[in-house]
Each structure stands twice: as C-alpha cells, then as structure tokens.
Amino acid sequence: MYIxxxxxILITMALALARALLGPTVYDRISAVNMFxxxxxxxxxxxxxxxxxTDLLDIALVYALINFxxxxxxxxxxxxxxxxxxxxTSTKTGKINSE
Amino acid sequence: xxxxxxxxxxxxxxxxxxxxxxxxxHRFPDFYSRLHAVGTxxxxxAILIILGLILQTGLTLDAFKLLxxxxxxxxxxxxxxxxxxxxAMHGGLKPWLSNAEIKK
Numbered sequence: 001m002y003i004x005x006x007x008x009i010l011i012t013m014a015l016a017l018a019r020a021l022l023g024p025t026v027y028d029r030i031s032a033v034n035m036f037x038x039x040x041x042x043x044x045x046x047x048x049x050x051x052x053x054t055d056l057l058d059i060a061l062v063y064a065l066i067n068f069x070x071x072x073x074x075x076x077x078x079x080x081x082x083x084x085x086x087x088x089t090s091t092k093t094g095k096i097n098s099e
Numbered sequence: 100x101x102x103x104x105x106x107x108x109x110x111x112x113x114x115x116x117x118x119x120x121x122x123x124x125h126r127f128p129d130f131y132s133r134l135h136a137v138g139t140x141x142x143x144x145a146i147l148i149i150l151g152l153i154l155q156t157g158l159t160l161d162a163f164k165l166l167x168x169x170x171x172x173x174x175x176x177x178x179x180x181x182x183x184x185x186x187a188m189h190g191g192l193k194p195w196l197s198n199a200e201i202k203k
Contacts, residue, residue: 001107005148008114012144015121019133027130027187031137034179035124038141038172039117042148045168046110049152057164064168068175075186 002050006043013039030074037067106154113147116140130187131194138180145172 013036020032041064048056123136149169156162 001103001110005110005114005151008118009148012117012121015118015124019124025130025187025192027183027190027192028133031130031134031180031183032124034183035120035137035141038145038176041168041172042113042117042145045149045152045165049155054156054161057161057168061164061168061171064171064175068171068179071179072182075182079186079189 002046005046006050009039009043009046013043026078030071030078033074034067034071037071038064041067102154106151109147109151109154113144113151116147117144120144129195130192131184134180134184138177141180142173142176145169145176 016032016035016039020029020036023029023032041060044056044060044063048054048060117140120136120140123140124133127133127136146169149165149172153162153165153169156165
C-alpha cells in the first residue's frame with residue numbers, strides 16, 4: 001500500500017524536477033523546488049511508516065519548516081537583489097555591494 | 100479492516116492528486132496558470148496523504164506529529180504560493196491576459 005504512494009510521489013518529484021530544469025522564468029524554478037520540497041516531506045512521512053521507524057516524522061516536520069523558509073528566502077533574494085539591505089538603500093541595482 | 104481500506108483510499112487519492120499536479124505543471128502555458136497546478140494540488144495532496152497515515156496510527160504520539168505536519172503544510176503552502184505570485188508580479192512577469200500572446 002505504501003509502495004504505490006511512494007511511486008506516485010517519486011513520479012511527481014521527477015515531473016517537478018523536469019519543470020525546474022525546463023522552466024523559462026526563475027519563478028517557475030522556485031515553484032518547482034517548493035513542490036519538490038513538500039513532496040519530500042510526504043516521502044519521508046510515508047517511508048517512516050513503510051519502515052516502521054516512526055521517529056522519522058520529526059525529520060519530516062523539520063524539513064517542512066526549512067522548505068518554507070527556504071522558498072521565502074529565495075523569493076526575497078530574487079525580488080530585492082541582496083539580503084542585507086545595507087545603509088545605502090538607494091542602490092536598487094541587483095548587485096551584492098561589496099563593502 | 101474499515102480503517103485500512105479508508106486509509107488506503109486516502110493514500111491513493113493523495114498520490115493520484117500529486118501526479119495530477121505534476122502533469123499540470125507541464126501542461127499549462129504560463130507561469131501563473133502553472134501556479135494553479137502547484138498551489139492547490141500541493142496542499143490537498145499533503146492533507147490526504149497525511150490523513151491516510153493518521154488513520155494508520157490511531158491515537159498515538161505519531162498521530163500528533165502528523166497532525167502538526169498537516170497543520171503546518173496546510174497554512175504555509177498557500178502562503179508560499181501567494182509569496183511566489185506576489186514576487187513574480189512585483190518582478191514584472193506579466194500574465195497572459197488574451198490569446199494574442201500565445202499566437203506570438
């Protein structure tokens with residue numbers, strides 16, 4: 001029963017990876033990575049039950065948290081160019097100012 | 100016995116929905132329509148699969164952990180999709196409003 005779900009999730013992850021490689025815009029790639037991340041969470045949860053070691057669920061929970069934060073962080077990087085909005089906020093260019 | 104059938108059904112529906120989301124991400128022409136496929140099926144597929152797993156464990160600590168995962172994914176997956184669309188629109192990616200763009 002778990003094998004069917006595992007195969008389905010693996011197919012979805014393959015399709016998401018294909019979209020991440022093909023995706024024209026950077027936002028396609030980010031949404032594909034986001035989809036890949038949530039499917040990884042599900043894969044870990046299903047594998048935890050498949051192997052009987054249900055202490056893997058903590059890993060699934062942490063991965064879900066990290067995946068969400070990662071997506072938001074990448075979106076912020078793509079949108080505002082640099083993370084540390086330094087004192088010179090006038091430089092709206094995308095380059096990471098060196099000093 | 101009923102529980103096994105029900106959880107198997109939930110797991111199967113969740114897996115099927117995931118594959119549909121994966122196919123949808125390739126079928127749609129534009130980023131914003133593709134976001135429909137990713138956003139909705141991501142959340143519902145996670146809910147169905149985790150509900151299927153909760154039925155397997157009954158009332159234990161694992162069920163509580165699964166419930167935590169479910170609630171977290173239930174709230175953050177749409178937020179991530181919204182942040183994505185917002186960043187795309189802010190970044191200047193125009194959605195296809197008419198089929199003129201498709202003919203180009």
